Amino acid sequence: xxxxxxxxxxxxxxDTFREAFARKIFWxxxxxxxxxxxxxxxxxxIDVVEGAVATVSLFGNTTRGHDVQRLVRQAHAxxxxxxxxxxxxxAVFASAGLIPTVFEPGRIELLLSKPVERYHxxxxxxxxxxxxxxxxxxxxxxxxxxxxxxxxxxWTPGFLWSSVIIVFVFSVLLxxxxxIAVVWESAVVAMMxxxxxxxxxxxxxxxxLLERLxxxxxxxxxxxxxxxxxxxxxxxxxxxxxLVLGDPVIDWMPVWSSALxxxxxxxxxxxxxxxxxx
Amino acid sequence: MTCAVETKGLIKIFRNRxxxxxxxxxxxxxxNVEHGSTFGLLGPNGAGKTTFVKLLLSCxxxxxxRAMIFGRDSRESEARRPAGYLPENxxxxxxxxxxxxxxxxxxxxxxxxxxLRKRIPELxxxxxxxxxxxxxxxxxxKGMLQRVGLAQALMHAPSLLVLDEPTxxxxxxxxxxxxxxxxxxxxxxxxxxxxxxxxxxVELFCRDVAIIxxxxxxxxxxxxxxxxxxGYRVEAESVPERLQKELxxxxxxxxxxxxxxxxxxxxxxxxxxxxxxxxAGGCAIETMARTSSTLEDVFVKTVNEQ
Numbered sequence: 012x013x014x015x016x017x018x019x020x021x022x023x024x025x026d027t028f029r030e031a032f033a034r035k036i037f038w039x040x041x042x043x044x045x046x047x048x049x050x051x052x053x054x055x056x057i058d059v060v061e062g063a064v065a066t067v068s069l070f071g072n073t074t075r076g077h078d079v080q081r082l083v084r085q086a087h088a089x090x091x092x093x094x095x096x097x098x099x100x101x102a103v104f105a106s107a108g109l110i111p112t113v114f115e116p117g118r119i120e121l122l123l124s125k126p127v128e129r130y131h132x133x134x135x136x137x138x139x140x141x142x143x144x145x146x147x148x149x150x151x152x153x154x155x156x157x158x159x160x161x162x163x164x165x166w167t168p169g170f171l172w173s174s175v176i177i178v179f180v181f182s183v184l185l186x187x188x189x190x191i192a193v194v195w196e197s198a199v200v201a202m203m204x205x206x207x208x209x210x211x212x213x214x215x216x217x218x219x220l221l222e223r224l225x226x227x228x229x230x231x232x233x234x235x236x237x238x239x240x241x242x243x244x245x246x247x248x249x250x251x252x253x254l255v256l257g258d259p260v261i262d263w264m265p266v267w268s269s270a271l272x273x274x275x276x277x278x279x280x281x282x283x284x285x286x287x288x289x
Numbered sequence: 290m291t292c293a294v295e296t297k298g299l300i301k302i303f304r305n306r307x308x309x310x311x312x313x314x315x316x317x318x319x320x321n322v323e324h325g326s327t328f329g330l331l332g333p334n335g336a337g338k339t340t341f342v343k344l345l346l347s348c349x350x351x352x353x354x355r356a357m358i359f360g361r362d363s364r365e366s367e368a369r370r371p372a373g374y375l376p377e378n379x380x381x382x383x384x385x386x387x388x389x390x391x392x393x394x395x396x397x398x399x400x401x402x403x404x405l406r407k408r409i410p411e412l413x414x415x416x417x418x419x420x421x422x423x424x425x426x427x428x429x430x431k432g433m434l435q436r437v438g439l440a441q442a443l444m445h446a447p448s449l450l451v452l453d454e455p456t457x458x459x460x461x462x463x464x465x466x467x468x469x470x471x472x473x474x475x476x477x478x479x480x481x482x483x484x485x486x487x488x489x490x491v492e493l494f495c496r497d498v499a500i501i502x503x504x505x506x507x508x509x510x511x512x513x514x515x516x517x518x519x520g521y522r523v524e525a526e527s528v529p530e531r532l533q534k535e536l537x538x539x540x541x542x543x544x545x546x547x548x549x550x551x552x553x554x555x556x557x558x559x560x561x562x563x564x565x566x567x568x569a570g571g572c573a574i575e576t577m578a579r580t581s582s583t584l585e586d587v588f589v590k591t592v593n594e595q
Contacts, residue, residue, distance in 0.1 A: 015399040018396050018399060018400070018401060019396065019397055019399065021396070022392075022393055022396035022397055023397075025393075026382075026393055029382075029384060029385065029389065030382065030384055032384075033384030034384075112382075115380055116378065116380065117376060117378045117379045117380030118379070118380045118381070118382065119348070120343065120346070120348045120374075120376045121374065121376055121379060121381075121394065122397070123346065123347060123348045124346040124347070124348060124369060124372065124374040124376075124451075125366075125369065125394070125397040126366045126367055126368075126369045126370035126397075126398060126399060127366055127397055128366050286350070288303075288343075288348070288349035289343070289348045289349060
């Protein structure tokens with residue numbers, strides 16, 4: 012990457028952060044993450060005795076006799092699940108508005124008139140958006156991981172890996188938002204499609220069951236195509252949980268097939284953006 | 290010598306996706322703008338001026354033809370490096386400060402942090418916004434936004450400045466200030482391409498103009514040549530046919546309006562001779578006045594003739 016490419020990329024990323032700050036998106040996430048971190052610091056008390064048995068105190072209620080490893084992993088899994096569902100929903104909701112603003116008349120012409128390739132503009136904005144969410148996810152996950160580590164001396168890396176999965180899934184969903192924003196310039200449609208993919212995922216994850224229930228071959232094929240073509244949000248959630256709990260990951264197909272979906276969608280966005288007139 | 294702007298048979302057709310209806314916004318425009326000149330693009334609303342500028346800066350893709358900036362196809366990103374642009378109805382992000390906006394667009398033009406630190410205060414002072422650099426653009430007036438927009442276009446010291454209605458919404462003092470900045474740029478050899486509907490402003494500032502109408506170049510040339518139609522206007526009533534014929538041979542132009550005949554003569558002597566003949570022929574003289582053709586006259590005539 013030459014210096015001019017670096018300057019432009021950095022400017023686009025910084026602009027996305029500036030807009031996220033101005034729209035209070037970044038601070039909203041940061042505030043929630045900080046509140047959760049403070050909660051674990053001050054409200055939850057864990058006493059480890061002889062490295063195996065813990066006393067957990069929450070809002071003054073104390074429970075005893077926990078296996079420390081298991082307790083920490085379960086807590087990590089709970090937080091990861093919360094981030095994976097509610098956090099993802101909020102992230103897509105908040106980010107969907109950041110993309111179409113770039114295509115507003117009077118703003119896009121100025122960007123396109125600069126000595127920057129169109130794909131660079133779009134990728135810079137995309138990267139900025141991913142980094143806004145990644146910064147908050149890593150801040151929260153790392154913060155919680157350190158707190159649990161300090162309080163229990165359990166430093167399992169699985170929870171950290173779950174944050175990578177969360178950011179990965181978000182970056183895949185963001186390619187959908189990007190494509191819709193380029194083609195229709197609508198934040199609402201972009202959100203609707205991204206949420207539809209999220210909500211369809213648990214249904215499509217039951218693909219083998221559905222295939223047994225469906226009578227027509229056409230319907231079975233449709234389910235099969237949808238399952239393999241769309242990102243496997245639900246399966247990736249299970250994969251993240253397995254990583255957190257230290258269970259073996261049997262199938263990495265959801266990762267590469269979702270990545271492939273993201274790449275195809277991103278390429279589609281770049282192609283559509285390259286051909287559009289503003 | 291390479292032209293700052295050169296278009297060859299530039300065509301842009303917009304097609305309605307559903308009805309298939311076509312609009313030829315730009316219809317085969319071939320233009321040359323010399324390096325270092327001040328060029329005005331004129332035309333009535335919907336003539337295709339803004340589309341032409343968008344094609345020139347690669348915001349839209351031509352259906353046919355080419356647009357070049359200093360000899361390079363403007364679709365190449367590097368071709369646009371020497372160009373600065375202030376669009377019409379720009380929408381700068383309101384969350385940015387004046388300083389932040391210049392920093393952002395300067396960086397997109399490839400300027401590094403050191404160059405930006407030096408250039409931004411200079412330009413803010415040039416456009417009279419030195420005290421406003423730290424204020425968010427949302428708090429700027431329309432005129433201030435135009436001025437900071439001009440500063441944005443000048444950030445990387447471009448050799449070609451493309452301005453789409455630059456004085457739109459600017460008060461007379463601000464307008465004067467913008468004109469002064471443009472004049473000093475012209476002296477530095479910057480090519481200025483002005484897209485404006487303010488004819489007086491174009492006439493005052495530009496050396497060359499092109500009038501486009503219905504997507505085509507209707508007229509182009511030097512302003513001083515196009516507005517050279519000055520002379521003496523004689524308007525008379527009840528002019529006999531024989532005398533009309535005689536005067537037509539001497540007049541530069543003749544027009545009939547509401548029963549009156551209007552002759553335009555090139556010199557005072559010719560006008561006085563015509564007056565003598567008209568009086569001798571018993572015609573009532575309505576007016577005798579010195580006239581000079583303005584760009585507005587040229588514009589209206591050109592557009593009406595099309």
